[in-house]
Amino acid sequence: MAARHVLPLLSRWSCRVFSVELDGAASYFALGEGREAEAPRLFARLLGAEQRCYSLLVRSAHCVRGARFYAQLRDTLLRELPRDCHLAPMCSFLPEERGSLMRGYFLEDRSESPSRTRAPPGGLAQQQRDALLVCSYRPDRDDRHWTQHVWSRDGGDRVETGTGLFVVSSEAPQNHPATLNIVNSDVFYTYQDARDVLTQCVDVFPEASSVLELLPSGAPSCVPPQFPVIVVEGLDATGKTTLTESLRDALGAALLRSPPPALAPWRARFDQEPPVIRRAFYAVGNYVTAEEVGRRAAKTPVIVDDFWHSTAAYAIATAVPGRRRNLPDEGSEVYRWPSDLLRPSLVVVLTLDPQEERRRLRDRGQEETEEEQELDTNQLFRLRVEEAYRRISGPACVAVDASPPADQLLQQVLLLIQAKHPKW
Template sequence: MARRAMSLIPHWSSRILSVELDGAPFYFSTREKHLGEEAPRVFREAQSDARLYSLLVCSGDKIRQAKLHGQLKDELLRELPPECHLSPMSSFVPNVRDSLLKGYFLKDHSESSSPTERLLRDLSRHDPVLVCSYLKREDLWTQHPWSGADSLTSDMAKDYYVVPSDAPECHPSTLNIINSDVFYSFEEAYEVLNKCGDIIPEAMSVLELLPSGVVARSKPDFPVIVIEGLDATGKTTLTESLRDALGASLLRSPPQCLSPMRACFDREPPLIRRAFYALGNYITAEQIGQEGMKTPVIVDRFWHSTAAYAIATAVSGQVCNLPAEGSEVYRWPSDLLQPSLVVVLTLDPEERKRRLSNRGQGETEEEKALDHNQLFRLKVETAYQRISGPTFVTVDASPSADQVLQQVLLLIRAKCHL
């Protein structure tokens, strides 16, 4: 039996499993005895000819686990018969931080089970992958954990009944957000990229650009104003106008020095990608500290964007699934410079889309998601508003650029005493 899977056995009965269907999680658990419950929805809706399996990546190393999770998906999509369908899946212990394991739920509609089971049998021999198959007996479904070696412990050798489970108090992804999707210290983000040096050469290039040491510091002599908002809300126009009106320095996050590495890290799993963007904020903070001793500083995006996009991506389903306001997930990193004021530009979705089309520019994958998924846009905006720390003001960006500029200048003069 895989060593990591062995370590999970004592908690197996207390774990809940979640399968993503149409972007929302559906929960079930396992039990040694059946008490007459109806089968969970994900099983009730399975077609009669479907064979069902689950795969969970169980490595104790966060970076290896993140890389293997992505590689596993690539391998399954490449090797499985076309009649197979994959859904994201996870396993977790409710309210236990860092207990979330990610994987995939597989429905196989192919004529023969041999190709799929041959692939899964091979995967189950790999240390960090736990494979389970599911069998229907009359109206009951059972789960059978596999082992690459034909020796299961007594606890795992038996089948378990699959039963419905209530939704947990908190969305399971929130258990692993801290220092996996959102980073709250320089050291935590640095450690991820430092461990990636052997497998991602660009990681060392990023580390060479970092300030020699980052500690919590007092604000610079001059105010620091961050402008946030989705693309096409007018950030570029506003930030450049503010620079000219205030005689300020203009900085952007992520900083220009990271541009050559962005494409590489955008292809990496969330853990590594988010650590890269987190460190970009610390590079920008160092630049702010230097410029803020001479002039006011305007910053085009900062930690709000890094955190809000990460939280909205990690937490599936409705806005109500986001961590509640006041959650530690929204806290500002204690060692990251806080701006004097954060202005978030908002815009009607249709007007924003019209402005984007007028640009004639291609959209990033995240922007495409925003345009086609109103729910994701709402989650990003909600996460923006819940972040604690610096003074935060929302400004309607639909008036003319000059009107928006004058409104923001009034805010700056009132709150930053310029």
């Protein structure tokens, strides 16, 4: 990226806020032309130390390649950097501007060197040159204030720009910065947006072509079907399988699952990919399921095991770290139902005490998925998933305690269905 190509990117650079995850908490800073009396907390602890600091932010117009590069960047850094370098997750964003988030890492180089202005160690100047934006940070002459310098490419090498902007303190935003990129990055709200991501995957890994061949050319009809469509959501071991099969038998209904069996051969492959690719795969799976739901519900009731609510709830909870208060505000657009996706007439989410859930998994001898392992070990993640379920609207979930015996649980859900469809 030559210096002349950096200028358009940096035209609003001084308006950006930067966040570094330090010791389990986010430290925010911004850029300015003047000095503050004290350096921001992130840098104040470094004053007087013989260290070099860098930010490495991923930017790419190709969302699939950019996402894969970001996923590979940490492994590259850990492999190539000296042991005395400290790495912390960071991001940069324009406040309140959707889609402006850039992710990367903040690097403290503690290796011995007489210069604080050398290029980042480990050969990073050669890593994905056009996708990696490198900045360095160093104190000024009085050793009290820090400046940020953007590195551009001069020929084949990166060089530090001469004039830097002062690093100044910044307040934490009202919403966690990760919320800025949820729409069409972690959660998809139209069939075409999700399909477009898989189309970008074709020139990256061949399995995407096989999936695209199975997809409809456009979103299936979302006209309300004649018969009831009941979705059952819930974490593993809450009794979804038993309940959905019992509902099928009790109502003479069809039973469908999302992702559908047609996409099952590629599920494990897409689970290995970064979130934007993985979520796009599950999103199109909902539309394929919806197409079959529409056909079946013209003749009979339909029970669906997992649908859009679980896809969205897990994606939101994974994208936004920390406590529940970091989630997008209740009523945010991220909780809205896709306008082109068939709406079920009732969505039941089964809830269960975590200890009881673990006991059931042990009794069944079932291995947990990666996200279920995260739920098991990270209570904050579990709380975020549960809260995201609660906030999704259009339709909202009806929470049902899954601890009673299976026959009692079935009767409870049948009463909910009867209340929703008294004439059916």
